Amino acid sequence: MQTRQLGKSGLEVSAIGFGCMGLSFAYGPPTERAEAIKLIQSAFEQGVTFFDSAEAYGPFVNEKVLGEAVAPFRDQVVIATKFGFRDGNPKAGLDSRPERIREVADAALKRLNTDRIDLFYQHRVDPQVPIEDVAGTVNQLIREGKVKHFGLSEAGAQAIRRAHAVQPVAALQSEYSLWWREPEAEILPTLEELGIGFVPFSPLGKGFLTGAINEHTQFDASDFRNTVPRFAPEARKANRALVDMLAPIASRKGVTPAQIALSWLLAQRPWIVPIPGTTKLHRIEENNAAANIELSVDDLRDIEDAVSRVTVHGDRYSAQGQKMVNR
Numbered sequence: 001m002q003t004r005q006l007g008k009s010g011l012e013v014s015a016i017g018f019g020c021m022g023l024s025f026a027y028g029p030p031t032e033r034a035e036a037i038k039l040i041q042s043a044f045e046q047g048v049t050f051f052d053s054a055e056a057y058g059p060f061v062n063e064k065v066l067g068e069a070v071a072p073f074r075d076q077v078v079i080a081t082k083f084g085f086r087d088g089n090p091k092a093g094l095d096s097r098p099e100r101i102r103e104v105a106d107a108a109l110k111r112l113n114t115d116r117i118d119l120f121y122q123h124r125v126d127p128q129v130p131i132e133d134v135a136g137t138v139n140q141l142i143r144e145g146k147v148k149h150f151g152l153s154e155a156g157a158q159a160i161r162r163a164h165a166v167q168p169v170a171a172l173q174s175e176y177s178l179w180w181r182e183p184e185a186e187i188l189p190t191l192e193e194l195g196i197g198f199v200p201f202s203p204l205g206k207g208f209l210t211g212a213i214n215e216h217t218q219f220d221a222s223d224f225r226n227t228v229p230r231f232a233p234e235a236r237k238a239n240r241a242l243v244d245m246l247a248p249i250a251s252r253k254g255v256t257p258a259q260i261a262l263s264w265l266l267a268q269r270p271w272i273v274p275i276p277g278t279t280k281l282h283r284i285e286e287n288n289a290a291a292n293i294e295l296s297v298d299d300l301r302d303i304e305d306a307v308s309r310v311t312v313h314g315d316r317y318s319a320q321g322q323k324m325v326n327r
Contacts, residue, residue, distance in 0.1 A: 001047025002291055006197025007271050009170035011119065011149050013078050015266060015291040017050030018043045018284070019201060019277030020066050025057040027207075028220035031279045033065060040069035042281055044077065046288050052080045052173070052199070052275045053112075054123060055104055059088035060111060067112035074114060080173075080199075081108050082153065084123030094324065096126035098137040105146050121151035121173055124324045131159050135166035142167070151199075154325045157190040169196050173275075176200035178209060178261050178303070179242055179312045188269065196271075203265050203274035206231070210258040210283075211243045227321075230314030238313040245306035255293055258283075262290035264303055 002015040018040065024030040031039070040051065053066045063081055070077050083104035086095035108117060120141065122134055141147040149170035152163060163169055172191060176183045177200065191198050204210055206225060215237035225231040230239065246257045253260070258276075265274045276287045295303075315322060 001049075001288060003049070004197075004271060004273050006149075006171045006199070006273060007191065008195030009149055009168065009197060011078065011170050011197070013050035013273055014048045015273060016048065016262065016288055017052055017199070017273055017275035018048050019275040020051055020053045020062055021057045022277040022279060023057075023065060024062045025059075026224045027279075028223045030058075030061065036065050036279075037069040039279065039281060039284065040066060041072075043284050043288070044070070044073060046284065048284075048288065049077045050080070050273060050275065051077055052201075054082035054121075055088040055108055055111075056082065056085050056090050056123060059085075060107075063108055063111035067114060071113060078118040079112060079114065080119035080121060080151065080171075081112065081117055082121040082123040083108075084121075084126060084153075090324075094124055094126040094128070096122055096129045096134050098129075098133055101134065101137045102141070105141050109146060116145060117147045119149045119151050119170060120147045121153045121171075122155070123153050125152070125155050125159050131155075131163045132166050135163040135169075139167040153201075157186045160187075160190055160194070160196070164194055164196065169194070171197040171199050171273075173199040173201055175202045175316065176265065176272075176274075177203050177205050178246070178264060178307050179205045179239065180316055191271075192269070198269065198272045200265055200272065200274045203276050204258050204261055204287075208236070208239065209243060209246070209261040210256070211247070214240055227318045228314070228316065229318070230312070230316050232314060235314035239310075242307060242310045242312065245310055246303070249299065249302050249306065253293065253299070255290075256286060258286060259290040259293055260303065262287060263293040263295050264300070266291065267295050267300060 023036040086092040138150040151171045153173040215233045250257045250260045
């Protein structure tokens, strides 16, 4: 596995990370603990050194599983986790008060069974707390040795600049993929200017860009995609055109549509590190292999031409979710 630096932070990670959220949150019943640990350790054996978690995933369960899984090789990996929700519950609303950030840091260190958090993200910008206070609190945690690097998630350009002026931001984590390209307009240029890395979550469109989902797919009752307009049956039927457009390009390269989607992200900037998640070992192998795919100028032009002919249907979040990412 190749490695990349997240901006100018000096934080070096595998070119493709592993998003742990789906092991215990959002995509149906949680993966059995032993199996989840096996998946994380298998990802490491394949060269993944960047693992993403959050107190909100579970809540709390995900960090414990990750901490147990990486314990044998803790010093060889980068652990990212997050603060920002009241009592660790996204449904309870935002909470990035300085005292809460400190509480989360101390609790996360225990759950992860580690002495430092390599990358500590604000999960969502809290309009009730000045971003300078958030950055200043993380700066103190860095001085105390509890945190190594500061990150933001789904923040807008102004918030990024204000936070970065107080405590350098190592990475921004936000959604970015072939079917959600909004960051290209303002976010990517801002990150490039400031020397901040970018960590796209949902790089495979919450599974849609794998080609395994169509209008007939039935999600588990607890799967949050049931509430996402983009995953309504009629939207899935229309959005299938995007995967169908990528299929011939993938076939020509001898790879899968998912690998095309990941390699496309890697080709956008050298400081972009996607974090696909999965509960299946063969998908980890498939995702990681995307780091070795070389897309030519012609390939990238063909991909751009293909996706430009498709209009994606449906919002990426429910109305409630949209409020938390309103920049």
